[in-house]
Amino acid sequence: MARTVEAAKCANCGKLSYPRHYYCPACHGTKFEPVPIEGEGRLITWTRVYALPLDYAVRYTTLGIVELDMGVRATGQLDIAEPKTGQRVRARVGTVREINGKDVAGLIFGAV
């Protein structure tokens, strides 16, 4: 299982994007270098969700969108009991779902 989640840095103009698009949103370049998503950021919104899809044997999950200091935004799970919009969080990579018996790695944000 891949233990990193990667943003894409355009080889032409250096623009960082996530999720990756086929063309660079800034210069339409098509070559990218992977850059691991890591570090701290600010929680811009979140939800505790009880309407879960398949694969989750829990009552709820907590999800949020984070503006990372490295310059991209990412959606991930929150490992925070009482999240507050605007709070500082730190990204790590862990198992976020099991699909067809295989663990899927993704971003999990904890309080700083």
Add this chain to the structure above:
Amino acid sequence: MRDVAIVGVGSTQFGRAQWSLLKMMCEASHDAIVDAGIGEKKIDAVYVANMGGSRNNRMAGLSSALVDRMNLYPHTVSETIENGPASGASAIKHGMHSVASGHCDLVLVCGGERMQEVNNFEATEFVSYLSHRYAEYVYGVTLPSLAGMFTRLYMERYGLEPRHLAMVAIKNHENGAKNRKAHLRIPVTMEGILTGPDALNNNPWIAEPLRFFDCCPVSDGASAVLLAPAEMAKQFAKTPVLIAGMGQATDSQAVQDRPDPTELTAVRMAAERAFAMAKLAPKDIHVAELHDAFTILEIAESEECGFFKKGEGHKALERGETKIGGKLPINPSGGLKARGHPVGNTGVSQVVELALQLRGEAGDYQVPNQPKHGFAVNFGGFGNNVVATVLKRGV
């Protein structure tokens, strides 16, 4: 290009289907054919709107199945359109193009969805396929969770309170109770769903800050419209309704990817394009059916479409302007909230409801003063593919 009119409409009961998906679609199509006062043999083309047939009902190529069941072969051409929850309006758009171009004269557009054939987890799962595979879906993102995160941002930015969301539900349930084809015909009160001692039992969290009554039900249902060139429209039994304008626009698949995640850019652009084609403005609209899959969306869309200034939709709601009898009635049919949301069908059902309003045939939920112009927004994904429609009574 020819102007295109709606010359017949039909719809099943929404809720839990008593029949198969195909039989529901036949029933709605037959209603539209009878409404138009024609024989089915005259139909040149069939467009079917559906999102989940392959997964939930183990059926693919639905338009071919409908053509077979209704004995329309071999002369009728047909396609199935899958455009997520905007499939319905997309199918109408394709039908309109086919008539406008002169390729076909009489086109049947039928939306159908049978979601209750699977359990709620399966239904939530299949709708979550609309989210971005790697940036959203793998985290367990569902449509309610995107709506929850959007709602929190919107409330913080524009000062909406939970009571504003509840007001949308109360209004649309009140309207839906008057619509005999609606899925939910139960009026609800502020005390029952928000302020009373049992409110949290009646109305539990789904995706904070959204509760149960902020979300549309999981519905079965089919609807159909018959389209014809405006120049032929007077040959049919009922008052024709002109498709005055249609507009469509797209947005990033992942909500996080939008420069301002509270902006529904595709809604704004689709509405602007539909109004431009119709040569009408938001102030000309007398009745609207907006895509209130979540209560927040009715408010946000009413602003993006230009009916109210950004951040002021909830104030108009509070003043009662969006009730039946108000300045701009929104979702007099009950909307997705109460009429129901059979996903692939919804866009067709919105147009059917508006046609009934413009023809003055909506019965107990008829908007007063003979509305002439109607407007619909059919919202796909979480706003990544949106179709807006402007309708006009007469040709």
